[in-house]
Amino acid sequence: MGKKVITIAFANNKGGSGKTTTCANIGYSLALMGRKVLLIDGDMQMNLTLSFFEEEKVLEFASGERNIYYGVKKQDDLTGYIKKTFCEELDLIPSTILMSGIEYELFTRWQRELILRKCLQEIKSSGEYDYILIDAPPTLGSWVMNILCASDYVVMPVEASPWGLFGVANMFEFLEDVRQINGELALLGIAITKVDARKNYYKQTLEAFRKEENLRVFEQVIRVDSEIEWSQDRSRPVAAHKKSARSAAEYMELAKEIEAYAGRNRKH
Numbered sequence: 286m287g288k289k290v291i292t293i294a295f296a297n298n299k300g301g302s303g304k305t306t307t308c309a310n311i312g313y314s315l316a317l318m319g320r321k322v323l324l325i326d327g328d329m330q331m332n333l334t335l336s337f338f339e340e341e342k343v344l345e346f347a348s349g350e351r352n353i354y355y356g357v358k359k360q361d362d363l364t365g366y367i368k369k370t371f372c373e374e375l376d377l378i379p380s381t382i383l384m385s386g387i388e389y390e391l392f393t394r395w396q397r398e399l400i401l402r403k404c405l406q407e408i409k410s411s412g413e414y415d416y417i418l419i420d421a422p423p424t425l426g427s428w429v430m431n432i433l434c435a436s437d438y439v440v441m442p443v444e445a446s447p448w449g450l451f452g453v454a455n456m457f458e459f460l461e462d463v464r465q466i467n468g469e470l471a472l473l474g475i476a477i478t479k480v481d482a483r484k485n486y487y488k489q490t491l492e493a494f495r496k497e498e499n500l501r502v503f504e505q506v507i508r509v510d511s512e513i514e515w516s517q518d519r520s521r522p523v524a525a526h527k528k529s530a531r532s533a534a535e536y537m538e539l540a541k542e543i544e545a546y547a548g549r550n551r552k553h
């Protein structure tokens with residue numbers, strides 16, 4: 286019997302909030318914990334793909350037909366689109382710049398919110414993976430609706446900056462809309478990223494969320510760390526680039542928290 290896979294979307298319509306960095310590093314932390322993980326790059330910027338593959342390879346994926354764009358366009362089983370990464374426990378479905386046209390592709394389709402969910406059906410029932418993590422683009426349209434309709438949980442990274450909270454209300458409203466279609470979707474929690482402990486913004490951001498009832502803010506926050514940028518430059522998660530990096534330890538702790546609430550050992 287296959288294991289029950291848990292699908293988590295990393296979403297926030299605010300750009301640069303740390304979605305891709307968090308998706309990549311939580312994925313790698315879970316892999317280091319021995320979990321089998323599939324990452325899906327849902328953004329035309331291809332940043333998640335670039336987090337694991339060098340530019341040449343990314344461009345090769347992007348110009349071919351085995352990327353998320355063609356998979357969804359053809360409403361294909363995505364199993365044949367999976368690429369192996371340097372890490373045994375971690376696979377990835379790449380993106381392409383063509384994702385800029387995905388809204389147009391979805392527009393006229395029957396049950397257009399559920400296409401990605403159908404494309405993932407085989408992978409989910411194969412029992413191959415413990416987790417599927419999907420990196421969403423900074424938009425709120427049919428494609429992000431697809432991502433959220435294919436997910437059990439959403440993790441919302443929020444940047445601890447003056448503009449970090451901008452648009453959060455829109456995101457919450459959007460989640461309510463998604464629940465009309467995918468009633469099972471739960472907001473697993475807010476992950477506070479890019480915290481500069483010397484500044485007060487961080488506290489403001491935290492306080493704003495902690496006032497909300499029924500909203501989990503993960504205990505582990507992710508501080509600003511230049512090693513993250515170096516690791517991205519080398520197409521590696523931070524723990525693979527520099528094991529002793531502070532952010533590597535922080536992402537590992539956050540991954541444990543995420544698994545405690547969402548993981549297959551969960552009690553609810």
Ligand SMILES: Nc1ncnc2c1ncn2[C@@H]1O[C@H](COP(=O)(O)OP(=O)(O)OP(=O)(O)O)[C@@H](O)[C@H]1O
Pocket residue numbers: 299300301302303304305306307328330332421422423478479480507508509510511513514517532
């Ligand atoms: N903890 C951190 N320390 C330093 N830099 C960080 C940290 N987290 C993210 N960054 C940097 O911030 C920028 C935005 O991060 P990221 O790409 O993960 O955000 P995003 O939400 O995916 O952006 P987009 O909305 O464009 O997809 C990147 O350049 C990344 O290198």
Ligand SMILES: [Mg+2]
Pocket residue numbers: 304305306328330332420421422
């Ligand atoms: Mg991104």
